[in-house]
């Protein structure tokens with residue numbers, strides 16, 4: 001197993017140990033300096049975490065993912081805070097339109113019990129729903145982390161633990177897209193049906209299912225949010241894919257140990 005801090009050419013994976021920074025990779029000609037950890041200044045979030053750098057980092061990942069992933073510091077520390085923020089926002093967006101509408105939801109069951117009881121029920125159920133969805137997205141992220149480590153090992157890439165982790169955390173803006181896309185689908189149904197008065201509510205029978213009537217509005221109300229979820233998942237996967245290609249040989253930053 002190769003040391004995760006050994007400098008490799010970020011283009012071809014050639015071992016650069018002993019070469020001067022002014023030199024070039026003997027294998028592909030890429031300047032050695034461009035493969036050293038110093039060539040990665042870090043994302044705005046890694047530079048200084050805050051609301052502005054959070055927004056700038058997420059926008060940069062979406063707008064120019066290859067550039068952003070080429071500049072991410074392969075730091076064994078940090079990254080979790082960005083993941084948690086993005087996942088919580090995504091969960092909020094995912095939970096908001098559905099809470100209280102699904103059968104079996106305690107908020108729906110608590111209706112009619114007076115405003116105080118409804119508020120109390122909402123006060124614990126909604127945060128619980130958001131946390132549950134957020135935990136599920138973190139689980140998906142961990143599965144992705146294990147998956148890219150597995151694939152990288154099979155392709156003989158030296159994707160370090162820290163590299164895979166930073167890719168997964170920085171790609172997590174994809175989970176926000178996953179949260180927004182179903183809302184966009186619902187907004188489309190609302191625009192057509194309510195604002196443009198397209199008769200979406202007219203019912204019809206589904207062929208080959210006698211007696212099962214539905215309406216275009218219902219079909220769109222279910223299929224568009226699902227399509228949105230699929231699109232969001234694809235966006236996340238695409239971002240991770242680009243991130244892995246940009247970090248597959250990057251060395252993990254040597255962290256000074258206390259002493």
Ligand SMILES: [Zn+2]
Nearest residue numbers: 009012025028
């Ligand atoms: Zn090279």
